[in-house]
Amino acid sequence: MKVKAKLKKGVVSVKVLAKSPMAGKEEAAKKKIDVEFITHMTATVNGKTVWEASTGPFLSKNPYMQFVFNPEKVGAKKGDKVEVSWVDNNGKTKKGGKKIK
Amino acid sequence: MERRKFLSLGAVAAAATILPSAVSATDFRVEKPAAWQAEGSAEAIKALFGDITPIEGKIKMKAPKLAENGGAVPIGMKSKVEVTTVALFQDANPRSAVVVFELGEGGVFDLKTKIKMRKTANVTVVAKGTDGKFYSHVQKVEVSIGGCGG
Numbered sequence: 307m308k309v310k311a312k313l314k315k316g317v318v319s320v321k322v323l324a325k326s327p328m329a330g331k332e333e334a335a336k337k338k339i340d341v342e343f344i345t346h347m348t349a350t351v352n353g354k355t356v357w358e359a360s361t362g363p364f365l366s367k368n369p370y371m372q373f374v375f376n377p378e379k380v381g382a383k384k385g386d387k388v389e390v391s392w393v394d395n396n397g398k399t400k401k402g403g404k405k406i407k
Numbered sequence: 408m409e410r411r412k413f414l415s416l417g418a419v420a421a422a423a424t425i426l427p428s429a430v431s432a433t434d435f436r437v438e439k440p441a442a443w444q445a446e447g448s449a450e451a452i453k454a455l456f457g458d459i460t461p462i463e464g465k466i467k468m469k470a471p472k473l474a475e476n477g478g479a480v481p482i483g484m485k486s487k488v489e490v491t492t493v494a495l496f497q498d499a500n501p502r503s504a505v506v507v508f509e510l511g512e513g514g515v516f517d518l519k520t521k522i523k524m525r526k527t528a529n530v531t532v533v534a535k536g537t538d539g540k541f542y543s544h545v546q547k548v549e550v551s552i553g554g555c556g557g
Contacts, residue, residue, distance in 0.1 A: 317515055328523075332501055346434050356511040360435035362443055364497065364505045364523050366479040372519035379513025 307402030311388040313377065318406055320349060320357070322371040322390050325400075330363025340396075344369060347392040351375075351382040351406075382406065435494075435507040443504050448496040448531045451503040455494055456533060461543035466516075466532055468546045477550040479521045484532045486516040488542055492535040493518060499528035499550065524550045 308323040326344045334341040343363040349356050356375040377383055389403040435455065436443055445451035452459070469483030477499075484493060493508040493516065505522050516534065524530075527549040534542045 319517075345436050348432065354511065355432055357514065358433055358509040358511070360433070360507045360509075362436070362502075362504060362506065364500050364502070366521040366523055370479075370519075370521045373508070373510075374515040374517040375511065376513035376515060380511065 307390060307392075307400055309388060309390050309402050309404040311404050311406040313384050313406050316376065316378070317374050318377050318382070318388070319374050320372065320388050320390075322347070322349070322369075322402075324369050324371070324390075324392055326368065326392075326394060328363050328365050328367050328369060333363065342394060342396060344392045344394045347371065347390065349373070349388055349390045351377070351380055351386050351388050354380045354382075356380055356382075356388070377406070433509045435509075442507075443502065445503055446501065448498050448503045448529065451496050452494070452531070452533055455504070455507065456535065456541060459533075459541045461533055461541035463543055465542045466534060466544040468530070468532055468544050469519075470530060470546055470548045473549045473551060474524065475551050477524045477526070477552055480524050480530075480548060480550070481519065481521050482530060483519045484516070484534075484544075485518075486534065486542065488516060488534065489537045490514075490516050490534040490542070491537055494533050495520070495522070496531045496533070497522060497524055497528055497548075498531075499524035499526050499548075524548060526550055 310321040328343040344361050347359045357373045387403045391401045393399045442454035466486040474480040495505045496503045531545045
C-alpha cells in the first residue's frame with residue numbers, strides 16, 4: 307500500500323494506492339479468478355479516525371483514494387503518521403502509513 | 408468450491424477477532440447490505456439513506472466527459488458543505504453502489520477515487536450534511552471502452 311500525506315494551506319491531503327484485484331462476482335466468473343475485493347478502509351492519525359470507506363468491487367483495480375482533513379481538528383501536525391488499513395471480503399487485512407510532510 | 412467457501416468463512420471469523428476496532432467503525436456494507444445489491448441508483452440511495460429529498464447545486468463533481476478507459480474513471484467530489492457521509496453511485500454496472508465515505512472530525516469534503524464503468528451512464532453522489540440535510544449531484548459520464556471485466 308502506498309500512502310502520501312502532505313500538509314498544505316492548513317489541510318492535510320492524503321493519497322492512498324491499495325493493491326487488490328477488486329473483482330466482484332461477474333468479473334471473477336469471467337476471468338476465472340476468485341471474488342476478491344476490499345470491503346472497508348480506515349485512516350487514523352494518533353488513533354483518531356479521519357476517514358473511512360465502505361467499498362465494493364466497482365472501484366477500479368488497485369483502488370486509488372484521495373481525501374483531505376483539517377489536522378487542527380484532530381490534534382495532528384506535521385510529522386504525525388497517517389495510518390491506513392483495509393480488510394477484504396476474504397478477511398485479508400493490510401496496513402500502511404506515512405508521516406505528514 | 409465448498410472447501411474454499413469453508414476456508415474463507417474461517418478466515419473471516421479469525422480476522423474478526425484480531426481486527427483493530429477502528430477498521431470496523433462504520434461499515435456500510437454491514438449496516439446497509441441492501442444498498443449494495445440494488446441495481447439502480449434510486450433504489451441504492453433509498454436503501455442507504457431512506458426516502459430523502461436531497462438539495463442540488465452544492466456539490467461539484469469532477470469527472471471526464473468522455474472516459475477512454477472504463478476500468479479506471481477518475482471521479483472527484485468537492486463541496487463547502489460540512490458532511491459526515493458521502494456515497495457514490497453509478498448506473499453503468501450490474502449494481503449501483505460503489506463506495507461510501509465517512510469523514511472523521513475535521514473531515515473536509517474533497518474526495519477522489521477511480522471507478523469502473525461498463526458503459527456510458529449517470530454517476531451520482533449523495534452526501535449527508537452535519538445539518539442533517541442531504542445533498543446530491545448527478546453527472547453523465549460517457550465511456551468509450553467499458554471496464555468491468557469486459
